[in-house]
Amino acid sequence: MRGAAAIVGVSDAVSSTGMLEGSTRALEVQVIREALDDAGLAISDVDGVFSNLTNGWAASLELAEYLAISPRWTDSTQTGGSSFEIGVEHAAAAIALGQCEVAVIVYAATPYSSFKRGGGGFGSRQGTPGPTPAAEWEVPYGNRMPMGAYALVASRHMYEFGTTSEQLAQIAVDTRKWATKNPRARLQEPITVDDVLASPVQASPLHKLDCCLVTDGAGAVVLTSAARARDLAKAPVLVLGTGTCHTHAMISQMPDLTTTGAAVSGPLAFAAAGLSPADVDVAQLYDSFTITVLLLLEDLGFCPKGEGGRFVSDGVLAPGGSLPANTTGGGLAYTHPGMFGLFLLVEAVRQLRGECGDRQVPGAEVALAHGSGGVLSAMSTVILGTEATA
Amino acid sequence: MSDPILVAPPAGAAERFRPPVSAASEPFWEATRVPRLVLQWCRSCERPVHFPREACPTCLGTELEFRPASGRATVHAVSVMAKPANPTMDGRGPYAVALVDLAEGVRMLTNVISDEPATVAVGDAVSVAWEPLSDGRHLPVFVLDPSR
Numbered sequence: 409m410r411g412a413a414a415i416v417g418v419s420d421a422v423s424s425t426g427m428l429e430g431s432t433r434a435l436e437v438q439v440i441r442e443a444l445d446d447a448g449l450a451i452s453d454v455d456g457v458f459s460n461l462t463n464g465w466a467a468s469l470e471l472a473e474y475l476a477i478s479p480r481w482t483d484s485t486q487t488g489g490s491s492f493e494i495g496v497e498h499a500a501a502a503i504a505l506g507q508c509e510v511a512v513i514v515y516a517a518t519p520y521s522s523f524k525r526g527g528g529g530f531g532s533r534q535g536t537p538g539p540t541p542a543a544e545w546e547v548p549y550g551n552r553m554p555m556g557a558y559a560l561v562a563s564r565h566m567y568e569f570g571t572t573s574e575q576l577a578q579i580a581v582d583t584r585k586w587a588t589k590n591p592r593a594r595l596q597e598p599i600t601v602d603d604v605l606a607s608p609v610q611a612s613p614l615h616k617l618d619c620c621l622v623t624d625g626a627g628a629v630v631l632t633s634a635a636r637a638r639d640l641a642k643a644p645v646l647v648l649g650t651g652t653c654h655t656h657a658m659i660s661q662m663p664d665l666t667t668t669g670a671a672v673s674g675p676l677a678f679a680a681a682g683l684s685p686a687d688v689d690v691a692q693l694y695d696s697f698t699i700t701v702l703l704l705l706e707d708l709g710f711c712p713k714g715e716g717g718r719f720v721s722d723g724v725l726a727p728g729g730s731l732p733a734n735t736t737g738g739g740l741a742y743t744h745p746g747m748f749g750l751f752l753l754v755e756a757v758r759q760l761r762g763e764c765g766d767r768q769v770p771g772a773e774v775a776l777a778h779g780s781g782g783v784l785s786a787m788s789t790v791i792l793g794t795e796a797t798a
Numbered sequence: 799m800s801d802p803i804l805v806a807p808p809a810g811a812a813e814r815f816r817p818p819v820s821a822a823s824e825p826f827w828e829a830t831r832v833p834r835l836v837l838q839w840c841r842s843c844e845r846p847v848h849f850p851r852e853a854c855p856t857c858l859g860t861e862l863e864f865r866p867a868s869g870r871a872t873v874h875a876v877s878v879m880a881k882p883a884n885p886t887m888d889g890r891g892p893y894a895v896a897l898v899d900l901a902e903g904v905r906m907l908t909n910v911i912s913d914e915p916a917t918v919a920v921g922d923a924v925s926v927a928w929e930p931l932s933d934g935r936h937l938p939v940f941v942l943d944p945s946r
Contacts, residue, residue: 546907549895563876563920
C-alpha cells in the first residue's frame with residue numbers, strides 16, 4: 409500500500425482576524441473547490457467523501473447531498489481533531505483497493521464567530537451534558553475542558569520526569585517563531601519563555617500561552633491514486649504510511665497519563681513507510697497544548713519517554729532547528745477552529761511541494777502529520793513523501 | 799468504620815451539577831445517600847471496575863457486585879482551576895481537580911477540597927469526603943488525609 413495513494417490538492421481558509429464570513433457549509437464548498445482546482449480536478453471526478461461534523465445525523469451523507477454527488481466510498485468517522493488523519497488512512501486504503509479513485513476530506517467550523525455573536529462556540533461537549541459517562545463521572549467536578557484534562561497530564565509528566573513549565577513554554581516560543589513567518593497566522597508577534605510564564609494560569613500548570621487558539625477555519629485535501637496523480641496539476645505527495653490507535657474517551661479512563669496512543673500509531677506508520685523518525689524533514693504535531701507536542705515527540709520516537717522536556721529546550725522545533733515543527737505557527741498561533749488535524753495535512757503537503765515561502769523547510773522530502781482527538785484520546789499518524797521517496 | 803467526613807460547599811457557592819444516574823451505577827449513587835463509598839467488582843476476575851458498567855471490561859463477564867471501598871487514595875495528577883469551569887462551580891474560588899488512585903486500584907476524577915488548593919500535590923494521601931447534593935445523594939470528593 410506504500411505510496412499507492414497521493415494527496416494531490418489542498419486548501420485552507422483562515423484569517424488573521426480569527427473570523428471568516430459565511431456558513432460552515434459555504435466554507436466547506438469553498439475549500440473543496442479550491443482543493444480540486446489545486447489538483448486540476450473537478451467535483452464530477454469525486455467518488456469518495458469524508459466529513460466528521462454533522463448538522464443532523466449523517467455527516468458524509470449531508471455533505472454529499474449538498475454537493476449533489478453520489479460517492480461510492482463514504483466515511484463519517486468522528487474522533488475529534490485526528491479525524492482527518494484517520495480519513496487519509498481510510499481513503500488511501502480505499503484507493504489502493506480500488507473502492508474509489510478521488511476522495512475529498514473536508515472540515516469547516518466557525519466557533520470564534522459563534523462566540524462573538526453570543527453563541528456557544530465550539531464547547532458542545534461541556535455545554536449540554538446528557539446521560540453520558542462524562543456527565544456522570546467528570547462534569548460534576550468542574551474540570552475546565554479541554555485544558556483541564558491536559559493540565560492533569562502535564563502535572564503527572566512533571567511529577568514522573570521532572571518536566572518544567574519553562575520547557576513547555578519553549579514549545580510555544582518556537583512555534584510562535586514559525587508564525588512570525590506566516591502572514592496568515594492569527595498571532596505573529598514573537599514571544600519569550602517569560603511571556604508564556606507571565607500569561608494567566610488557566611488550569612495549573614498550563615498558562616494561557618500553553619493553550620491553542622479559538623478561531624474560525626476550514627480546509628480540504630484531495631486524494632487519488634499515485635498513477636492518476638502523476639497527470640495532475642501539482643507534484644504528488646505520496647501517502648507512505650499511516651497508523652491509528654485510540655485509548656479512551658474521558659481523561660479519567662486514560663490508561664497511562666504520560667503515554668498516548670501515538671506510541672502505537674507512530675511505529676505502525678513508520679513501519680508501513682519503511683522509515684524512522686530520523687528520516688522526517690518536517691513534522692506537523694497536533695499542538696492543542698504545549699504538553700500535547702511534548703508527549704507526541706516522545707511517543708512518536710523523536711526522543712525517549714520522559715526526555716521531551718530536555719529535547720525541546722534548545723529550540724530544536726524552531727526555524728533552523730533539527731526538527732522543524734508546526735511550521736504554520738500551529739494551533740498555538742496559526743489557527744485552531746475546534747479541530748486542527750486537517751491543517752496539519754495541508755501544511756505537510758505544502759512543505760513537500762516547496763510552496764511555503766519564508767517558512768519553507770529547504771529540501772523537505774518526508775513530512776509527518778499527527779492528529780490527536782478528544783483529550784489525547786484518538787491518535788493518528790500520516791507520513792507523506794515526495795515522488796523521490798516512492 | 800469511621801464516621802464519614804462531610805464537607806459543606808462554601809457559603810454562596812452555586813449548586814453543583816447533579817450527575818445523572820446510569821442503570822449500572824444506581825447502587826453506587828444510592829450508597830452515597832448514607833453516605834458510603836462502594837465500588838463495582840467483577841466476581842469472575844476479582845477486579846474492581848470504575849466507572850460501573852453492565853459488563854466487566856476485562857473479561858466481559860456480567861457477574862458484577864458492589865462492595866464497600868476503603869475511601870483511601872493517592873493523588874495521581876492535579877490541576878487547579880483558576881476560574882470556574884462552568885456556572886455550577888461559581889463561588890468556590892480556585893479549586894483543585896484531581897485524578898486519584900483508590901487503594902483498590904481504580905482511578906477517579908474528583909476534587910481535593912482544600913483551603914489552599916495550590917498545595918495539593920501528586921503523591922498526596924487523601925481520603926473520601928462527601929459534599930451534599932440537593933437530591934439527597936452526596937458527591938464523593940477527597941480531602942488531604944487527616945491522619946497524616
